[in-house]
Amino acid sequence: MPEGKIIKALSGFYYVFDRGKVYQCRGRGVFRKQKISPLVGDNVIFQAENEQEGYILEIKERKNELLRPPVANIDQAILISSAVEPDFSTVLLDRFLVLVEFNHIQPVICLTKMDLLSAEAEGVIKAYANQYEAIGYEVVLTSSEKGMGIDRLLPYLDGKISVFAGQSGVGKSSLLNALKPDLALKTSDISTHLGRGKHTTRHVELLPVGNGLVADTPGFSSLELLDIEAEQLSACFPELQKASEQCKFRGCLHLKEPKCAVKAGVQTGDIQPYRYDHYLDFLREIKERKPRY
CATH class of the missing domain: 3.40.50.300 (P-loop containing nucleotide triphosphate hydrolases)
Incomplete structure (x- = not known):
C-alpha cells in the first residue's frame, strides 16, 4: 500500500501527497469509532483507485500534534x-x-x-x-x-x-x-x-x-492551557527551568517556597519580571481549571 502525507484537510476530504501526485481521500469509519481524526501533516497509508477516490487506511505514529x-x-x-x-x-x-x-x-x-x-x-x-x-x-x-x-x-x-x-x-x-x-x-x-x-x-x-x-493556519485569539499540569509549567519557560535547578526544594512552584532560585533570578534581573508574572498568571489559570473527566 502507498504511503503519503496529508497536506490539506477540507470538508471531510484529506488530500494526500505521494510522489508528485495529490490524492483526494476520505478517512475510514474506524477512525471515528476510535475517536481519531486524521490531521494535516500526518503520514498515512492509503488506497486509491485514482486521484479522486481514495481511503486513508492507517495513520502512522505522530511525533507531536496540535x-x-x-x-x-x-x-x-x-x-x-x-x-x-x-x-x-x-x-x-x-x-x-x-x-x-x-x-x-x-x-x-x-x-x-x-x-x-x-x-x-x-x-x-x-x-x-x-x-x-x-x-x-x-x-x-x-x-x-x-x-x-x-x-x-x-x-x-x-x-x-x-x-x-x-x-x-x-x-x-x-x-x-x-x-x-x-x-x-x-x-x-x-x-x-x-x-x-x-x-x-x-x-x-x-x-x-x-x-x-x-x-x-486560521488565526485565533485565545489559547487554553488544557493539557499542562502545574508542575510542568516552569519547564515551558527555559530561563525558569534553568534557574529551578538551584531551587532548594524539588518540585518548587516558585511561589512562596524558601530559597527559590527563580524568585532570586527575578530580583537580580536575570529573569524578566513580566515573564515571571506571566508564569504566575498561567499557573493560576491551570490551578483554577475545572477538572475534565
Missing part, C-alpha cells in the same frame, strides 16, 4: 506577533511559547509590521527582541510591505514542516505572500470596530515555501 491549529509532525513553529495593529503583546507571545515548548516544537519568534513603528516604538520592540534572544529564542524582525527580514526568515524553513501561528490580524498571510508571492493568499485589513483582524484563512494546508512546507 489541536488548535490541527496539524501534526511539526518541526518548528513560526510564532508571529505584530509590532503594532494589533499592538505587541508579551503575554500572548508567552502563551504561544508555552504551548509549543510543551509540545516539544522548536519556536522562532517573528515580529511583523516593523515599518509602521515610530523610532521610539521601534526601540521598545527591539529591546523586547533582545530580551527574548537572551533567553535563547530566535527572533526575526520583518515587514511584509517593505520586504524587511524576508531573506533572514527563509532559511529557517529549509527542509522542515513549519506552522505559522499567531493572533488574527498579525499578518500571517501577508508574510507568506512576501516569502512566496505566487501563493496569492487572501489578506484583510484590521477591523477598526473590533481592533483585530478578520479571519482570512479557513482551513489548514501545507504549502511549499522555500525548501520546506509551511502550514498556514
Whole structure:
C-alpha cells in the first residue's frame, strides 16, 4: 500500500501527497469509532483507485500534534506577533511559547509590521527582541510591505514542516505572500470596530515555501492551557527551568517556597519580571481549571 502525507484537510476530504501526485481521500469509519481524526501533516497509508477516490487506511505514529491549529509532525513553529495593529503583546507571545515548548516544537519568534513603528516604538520592540534572544529564542524582525527580514526568515524553513501561528490580524498571510508571492493568499485589513483582524484563512494546508512546507493556519485569539499540569509549567519557560535547578526544594512552584532560585533570578534581573508574572498568571489559570473527566 502507498504511503503519503496529508497536506490539506477540507470538508471531510484529506488530500494526500505521494510522489508528485495529490490524492483526494476520505478517512475510514474506524477512525471515528476510535475517536481519531486524521490531521494535516500526518503520514498515512492509503488506497486509491485514482486521484479522486481514495481511503486513508492507517495513520502512522505522530511525533507531536496540535489541536488548535490541527496539524501534526511539526518541526518548528513560526510564532508571529505584530509590532503594532494589533499592538505587541508579551503575554500572548508567552502563551504561544508555552504551548509549543510543551509540545516539544522548536519556536522562532517573528515580529511583523516593523515599518509602521515610530523610532521610539521601534526601540521598545527591539529591546523586547533582545530580551527574548537572551533567553535563547530566535527572533526575526520583518515587514511584509517593505520586504524587511524576508531573506533572514527563509532559511529557517529549509527542509522542515513549519506552522505559522499567531493572533488574527498579525499578518500571517501577508508574510507568506512576501516569502512566496505566487501563493496569492487572501489578506484583510484590521477591523477598526473590533481592533483585530478578520479571519482570512479557513482551513489548514501545507504549502511549499522555500525548501520546506509551511502550514498556514486560521488565526485565533485565545489559547487554553488544557493539557499542562502545574508542575510542568516552569519547564515551558527555559530561563525558569534553568534557574529551578538551584531551587532548594524539588518540585518548587516558585511561589512562596524558601530559597527559590527563580524568585532570586527575578530580583537580580536575570529573569524578566513580566515573564515571571506571566508564569504566575498561567499557573493560576491551570490551578483554577475545572477538572475534565
